[in-house]
Amino acid sequence: MIKSPLNSNAGQTKLIETFESKKIISAYKKMNIDVQRFFLEDSISLYKCVKTGYRFYYPFFSIGDARFYDDLSKNRKSYYSHRWEHNVALKFIDKSDSVLEVGSGFGLFLDLLKQKNVKAKGLELNPHAVKQCKSQGFNVEEKLIQQEALEHNSEYSIICYFQVLEHITEVHYFIKSSVDALKEGGYLIIGVPNNNPYLFVSDKYHTLNLPPHHAGLWNKESLIALQNIFPLKLEEMVFEPLEKSYKYFLNFHIHNSNIFIKTVLKTLNKYIPKILKKVLCKFIKGRNVLVVYKKVS
Structure with a gap:
């Protein structure tokens, strides 16, 4: 088993x-x-x-591995970029917070925190990214969260990671270490792809949703379940609006769904495109989700 x-x-x-x-x-x-x-x-x-x-x-x-992500970032120049969830996460962070970002990449979110005068530190395993962050004056270390938790237990008021958790195989120990490094009452903020069936049911071989890129798939059910495993209480769950990726969503399903769905979508998009978009964006959640948990005793 x-x-x-x-x-x-x-x-x-x-x-x-x-x-x-x-x-x-x-x-x-x-x-x-x-x-x-x-x-x-x-x-x-x-x-x-x-x-x-x-x-x-x-x-x-x-x-x-590290070589794979280096290859990926070279082939996809936008791989490390500002994300929808960055701006959403900022709403939960105050100037008085001490923030740890795990998987800080080239420091895009750290820069947003700097603009808000928030004290922050980053952990990153890509040595090239660490070097670039340090050249910009960011406090970033090439270190695992497990080690950081041992050295800085219950120290941070905010720990966050964006588009990181879906790449982790040993997710239990990764999340446990994050919680260990949090102060009681502190917040764990996680941004991950929203693997709901309406987005991926017709897209089994969606390349970047498969290994070696993704290790796991998260959705509303599994994110809520974290409360039953760790001393966490779910405070917020915010889904990216489908509108931000609507064109991709519509075109993919028109070309890859079964003949009935294809016909319906093509017809509606031809005659009432604005109404179709309004209905789909109201009932179907978008490609990413941000969750905020509070550490409880």
Whole structure:
């Protein structure tokens, strides 16, 4: 039995589906990224933690390394960029807070905090990014959150990470260390892709939603479940409006859904495009979600 990396003590899992390795390798090749070294078997599997709803890819050796992310950032110049959730997260942070950002990249969020005169530190495993952050005067260390928690237990009032958690295999220990480094009453702010079925049901081989890029898939159910595992209380859950990625969403489903959905979407988009957009954006949540938890005793 494959154990859940989120909830190993009560982590019954079930197999959801499998993916052909050669198809994934081919998809990344179109992005000029060689990922063959991650796929030692003919297929990889997606499992679901029954207790929490968290879905994760297995085996874990299919998940990316530093070289992979270096290749990805070179091929996608916008990979490290300002994100929707950055501005949302700022609403929960005051000047008096001590902030730790895990996975700070090239310091884009740290710069926003600096503009607000907020004391902040970053952790980042990409040595090139660490060097660039330091050249800009940011306090960034090449260190794991597990080590930071040992050295600075219960020190921060805010710990945040954006588009990081979906890349982590050992998610239980990652989140536990984050909570350990928080003061009681402090806030854990997490931004992740929202893997709801309306976005991905027709997009099984969506390249960047697969290994080696993503290790796990998060949605409303699994994010709520964190309260049952860690001393956390969910305070806020904010979804990115579909409007921000509406064009991509509509075009993808017109070209890749079944014939009935294709026909309906094409017809409605031809005759009543504004009404279609208004209805879809009202009932379908967008590509990312930001959650805010409070550390409780």
